[in-house]
Amino acid sequence: MRLGVSCLLAALFATLPAGAAAQPLPIAAGEEVLVERDGSGHYGRRLVVALRAEPRTFNPAIAADAPSREVIGRMTGDLIHINRSTQLTEAALARGWTRSTDGREYTLTLRKGIRFSDGQPFDADDVVFTFRAMLDERTGAPQRDLLIVGGQPVRVTKVDAHTVRVALAQPYAAAERLFDSIAILPEHLLAGAYARGALAEAWPLTTSAGAIAGLGPYRLKEYTAGQRLVLERNPFYWKADAAKRRLPYMDEIVFLFAGTEDAQIIRFQSGESDILNRASADNFTALARNGSARHRLEDLGPGLEYNFLVFNQNDLSGKGLPQIESRQRWFGDLGFRRAVSRAVDRESIARLVYRGRAVPLWGNVSPGNRRWVNASIARPARSVSEARAILKTSGFSWRPDGALLDQQGQRVAFTIVTSSSNTQRTEMATLVQADLKELGMDVQVVPLEFRALVDRVFQTFDYDASILGLGGGDADPNSEMSVWLSTGSNHLWRLGQKTPATAWEAEVDRLMAQQLVTLDSRERKRLFDRVQELVAEQLPFIFLAAPHILVGARPDLGNFQPSVLDHYTLWNVDRLFIQPDGSQRR
């Protein structure tokens, strides 16, 4: 019967004139659509978005690059979703869920009567297939690591056609956040490729629109290589507005490929594109200065990204880097790092590098992460005299010409490597260089090509210090595990530890592991607050600044509610619409 309805619907759409947008279907009886409580809009029109680069694939299981994810995110749906505005989880394809008392088992109830964008029904088999495919090593899904909890992959089993059970090896705090952005795959289209072990090769850019289906608000219409990619409304989408009209409002989304951020800005400025997902502070300032009625620019305040100066404290034995090893005497000295931290002028970094569109930072959580930031972390003002006093206590001294000498009379001189393609980080390094000169340190700034920089920081350890940035994923502390665990792949100052090198790193390990399995959110906050205190005291990173999220849109774009979580502007694309009278209301 279901198949019959699908064929009928498919035949109905086949008769539409070419170029006409698919109309939203009326909501059928028994179809458990999600009704959005607020915001109404008007149907029609298209939204033009200029991407930085061309996507590489339509395959949600393997997409790792930002442009592919930007496009795929509009064509797919997840079971439980993080609301980018409230930063809390909410029901999506799963109508609801329950957690067992021991926190190891989740039971998810799926919506009934939901269809993929090709009209085929969605049920528990698709969910089980998706998790099997994502966890299969042959697929190479970037999300796979997230789905390994306590060293074991999550186990997803079907209870009935609309219920699935998810079992975890250990209790996992905020486990429901794991489901966000895990795109549910259509088993009827991809089971064949998966069975052949060829899921990773499925859905390349050359795939025809009819061979791709998802549960997102839009589906593929056409793709012209090098020029544009057009998505059209998914007429089966499972969300409706408060008036029970099926979403999304807009007929189409057109993605253009700009190539560079400057080209993105120019297209937005000329009105060729309707949305600017993220602008750097200098480009944003330029746009604001030349502001016209054609744009609405919004500064959303600090995002989750944190920029920092890190000193190389890696174990260099056997690396053949005696000079850096000799300088590690200073880098491993807490007094030295504290002096550097006191001498750095964070306010100037925020003001000069980010044109005031950033906040100075003293800890590892940006104030943009309202729920998790530890507001009691000390924020000592810059003081060169304090910094000099700390150095003196640590046994450093000064030559008559002002040059800083260590306990063995060696001149304190080192290099800061940065990415040459990131102007802001190079500018930060220039300011830090001038700040540390006041302490008598001779600092050189060396901008390197990004891959060369990554190679030095992660592989060869052939560097003294670097200015880098992390964060920007989820707001939850679990997304930071790889940075703070001593065994983590982003534990940048001392990578590849088998056992914690210091007592405080051992304590951070314990706290992070404990918060991971603590289900009480207040207790988790207390544990993570302590991690933040330890990090601020021990300064493995000298935190510098958290840049604001800067976005823009055409002024008549309705329901535009940009957020500090990625995707900043298109996260609620199903509710975006263009005011028919060109007014500038939300």
Next chain:
Amino acid sequence: MTRGRARALVVVLAALHLLVLLAGFVAPYDPVDQARALPFAPPVRLHVIDADGRFHPRPFVYALVPDPATADGYMEDRSRRFPVQMMVRGARYSVLPGLESNLHLVGVETPGRLFLLGTDGFGRDLLSRLLHGGRVSVGAGLLATLSALLIGMVLGTVAGFSGGRIDGGVMWAANLFMAVPWLYLLFAARAALPLHIDTRATFLLLVTVLGVVGWARPARLIRGVVLSARERTYVLAARGFGANPLYLLRRHLLPHTFGVALTQAGLLVPQYILAEVTLSFLGLGVGEPTPSWGTMLGSLQQYDVLTSYWWMFAPAVALVVTAVTYHAVTSAVHGRIRLVTT
């Protein structure tokens, strides 16, 4: 070209070099000093009439304060005048190695600032950076030209005078040097060098690379001149009278090459200044905070700087003026040499 005009051009060129040579004295500030409260401040306005309409014979400036009406603009604080003073004491600079001074041609009292060409994104005085940057850029151009010409003259003369296998070998090497894609080799060389190279070493590296790469063209020209002069009848006559090769070179052959060498110098200097600018622009030049025209122009890669702060083009103007003056002087000199030799 008239004699007067040629002389005027030479004076302009000499003045340009003098300005750069005396950068520490002419520049009002230390080129690396950051006035962090004044990023991207526009060139300061010199006044002779104050806010009350009174005339002052000594020009003065007002201090700049943020303009509350704009996000990043400035306005003059007209409550206090800061007269421009001559021969003031300020930041220390080195005149020659081992000789320091703190005397500056012009300046104003703080908190007034004499940013005659405005500031960059760190609030550093652009005029001071331009003059000090000229030391690196023009200095590199001159030294690289000198080394390229020296190598070129020696090898070109030897090739032209000896002929045969030596000539063939030198010219083969010259062709090879002209065909190698140097930019990529430079990138590779920089990547292989240690991260920490101080400014002086980078400067010497630049000069050496430009000089070593650039010898081929002058060598070919000089070889041609020597080759044709070698067959002149008076050279043959001198040789017939038993003149030794050194005498022939000194008395009859080398004087012929001076004109070519001088013209080449006039062409190579601006070319090498430009090469230094290109290399610095690509991150292969001297590092921050030492200024050079190339690193200064590097900030124009940012769309915002390119479209919003016109004074940041000052190094480009300096570059064009220097190159054009060099070319004009070269053509004047070239004309006069031809006049003399014909």
